Amino acid sequence: MTTPSNHRPIVDEPVPQLKRWGAPELERLTTMVDQASLFYWKGPQTSALLDEFRRHYPLKYCFPCSSGTASLHIAVASLRLKPGEEVIVAPITDMGSVIGILYQQAVPVFADLDPRTYNLDPADVRRRITPKTRAIMAVHLAGNPADMGAIMAIAKEHKLAVIEDCAQAWGTTWQGKPVGTFGDLGCFSLNDFKHIGCGDGGIVGTNSEVLGPGLGKWGDKSYDRVKGGRDPEDLAPNYRISEPQAAVGAAQLLKLNDIIAKRNRAGSLLTSLIESAPGVLPPAVVPGNKHSYWFYMLRLELDRFKCSREELVAALNAEGVPARAGYIPRVVYQYPVFQNHNFFGGAWPIRDFGLTKMNYKEVSCPMAEAILNDCSVLTLNQEMTDSYINKVGKAICTVAARLAK
Numbered sequence: 001m002t003t004p005s006n007h008r009p010i011v012d013e014p015v016p017q018l019k020r021w022g023a024p025e026l027e028r029l030t031t032m033v034d035q036a037s038l039f040y041w042k043g044p045q046t047s048a049l050l051d052e053f054r055r056h057y058p059l060k061y062c063f064p065c066s067s068g069t070a071s072l073h074i075a076v077a078s079l080r081l082k083p084g085e086e087v088i089v090a091p092i093t094d095m096g097s098v099i100g101i102l103y104q105q106a107v108p109v110f111a112d113l114d115p116r117t118y119n120l121d122p123a124d125v126r127r128r129i130t131p132k133t134r135a136i137m138a139v140h141l142a143g144n145p146a147d148m149g150a151i152m153a154i155a156k157e158h159k160l161a162v163i164e165d166c167a168q169a170w171g172t173t174w175q176g177k178p179v180g181t182f183g184d185l186g187c188f189s190l191n192d193f194k195h196i197g198c199g200d201g202g203i204v205g206t207n208s209e210v211l212g213p214g215l216g217k218w219g220d221k222s223y224d225r226v227k228g229g230r231d232p233e234d235l236a237p238n239y240r241i242s243e244p245q246a247a248v249g250a251a252q253l254l255k256l257n258d259i260i261a262k263r264n265r266a267g268s269l270l271t272s273l274i275e276s277a278p279g280v281l282p283p284a285v286v287p288g289n290k291h292s293y294w295f296y297m298l299r300l301e302l303d304r305f306k307c308s309r310e311e312l313v314a315a316l317n318a319e320g321v322p323a324r325a326g327y328i329p330r331v332v333y334q335y336p337v338f339q340n341h342n343f344f345g346g347a348w349p350i351r352d353f354g355l356t357k358m359n360y361k362e363v364s365c366p367m368a369e370a371i372l373n374d375c376s377v378l379t380l381n382q383e384m385t386d387s388y389i390n391k392v393g394k395a396i397c398t399v400a401a402r403l404a405k
C-alpha cells in the first residue's frame with residue numbers, strides 16, 4: 001500500500017490536542033495549599049470531589065480512592081467472597097478489572113462478548129454460571145453501556161451481585177440512566193488517560209445499606225474513620241486518595257458534561273459517515289443508550305478486503321486517520337499471568353488447595369478473540385470538530401472502497 005510522498009492526506013490536520021488543566025484546577029490547588037492537612041478524611045478537596053461526583057451519580061455511599069483498580073478491588077472485597085467463589089467478567093478489559101478478584105482469592109470467569117457492542121453477551125453469562133458464582137462484573141467498554149437490563153435480570157434470578165466497571169464510561173447512560181447506578185457497586189477511574197483524570201484516582205459507590213456503611217474500610221486498612229480508633233476486623237489495603245488528587249478530580253468533574261456531549265457528538269457523527277463503507281462495522285449503540293466514546297472501536301470484515309488489517313490501517317494512517325490495528329494484544333485470559341496461573345509466588349493457592357478447577361489454558365471466548373483480531377481503535381476526543389470528523393469519515397470511506405475486493 002505505497003503512497004506517493006507528495007500525497008496530501010484527506011485528514012490534512014494533526015489530531016487535535018487536549019488542554020486538560022487550567023483555571024478550575026489551579027483555583028482548587030491554590031486554596032488547598034493553605035490547608036493544614038492533605039489527608040483525605042474530612043478533607044475539603046475530597047468532600048468537594050464527592051459532592052461533584054454525586055451531582056452526576058446519586059449514590060449514597062461513595063469512597064474516593066487511589067485508582068480505578070483500587071475501586072474495583074474495594075467493590076469485590078466488600079462482597080466478602082469465599083476463596084474459590086466466582087465473578088463473571090469480560091475478557092476484553094484492563095487488568096484492573098480482575099486484579100481485585102484475584103487478590104480476594106476469588107476466580108475470574110470470562111464470558112464472551114456481543115459482536116457489535118463488545119460488551120458481555122447475556123446469553124453467554126448465563127452459560128458460565130455455576131453454584132460458585134457470586135457476582136457479575138459488567139465492563140462498559142470504550143464508553144458503550146453493557147446490557148444492564150439483561151444483566152440485572154440474570155443477577156436477580158440467580159441472586160448475584162453486580163459490579164459495574166465504569167472506568168471507560170464516564171457519562172455513559174443505559175436507557176437514560178447513568179451506568180454505575182444499576183449494579184450493587186459502581187467503580188470509576190480518574191487515571192491520567194480517562195475522560196477526566198487527576199493523575200491517578202478512583203471512586204467506588206453504592207446505594208446498598210448492607211455494603212455502603214463499611215465500604216471505605218476496605219480501602220483504608222479496615223480502620224473505621226467514622227467511629228475513630230483502630231480495631232481492624234478484616235484484611236484491607238491502603239487505597240486512600242489524597243487532597244491534591246481530589247482537588248484536581250473535583251475541578252475535572254465540572255467539565256464532564258461538556259466533554260461527554262462533544263465526544264458523543266463526534267462518535268455519532270463518525271458512525272453516520274462510515275456505516276455504509278464496505279467491510280467497515282462501526283460500534284453498535286442500542287437506541288436510547290449514550291456512548292461516551294473514550295475511544296472509537298470499529299471492526300473490519302477482513303474477508304471483504306484484498307489486504308490484511310495491518311495494511312488497511314497503514315492506508316488509513318497515510319490518509320491522516322488516527323487509527324491503530326487492534327486494542328489490547330490478546331484477551332485477558334491469554335496473558336502469561338493467567339496461562340501460567342502465576343498469581344502468588346508462581347502458584348495459585350486456591351487451585352492447589354482444591355477450591356477451584358479453573359484452568360485458563362482451556363478458556364475460550366471465540367467472539368472476544370475474533371473482535372481483537374479484526375478491530376481497529378481510533379483516537380477520539382472532545383476537541384475534534386465536525387469538520388475534522390467529516391475528513392476522518394471521508395478518509396475511511398475512500399480507503400475502504402479502494403481496498404475492497
Ligand SMILES: *Cc1c(COP(=O)(O)O)cnc(C)c1O
Nearest residue numbers: 067068069094096097167189191
Ligand atoms: C483504566 C481501567 C481500569 C483501571 O483503572 P486505573 O485507574 O488505571 O487503575 C479498570 N477497568 C477498565 C475497563 C479500565 O479502562
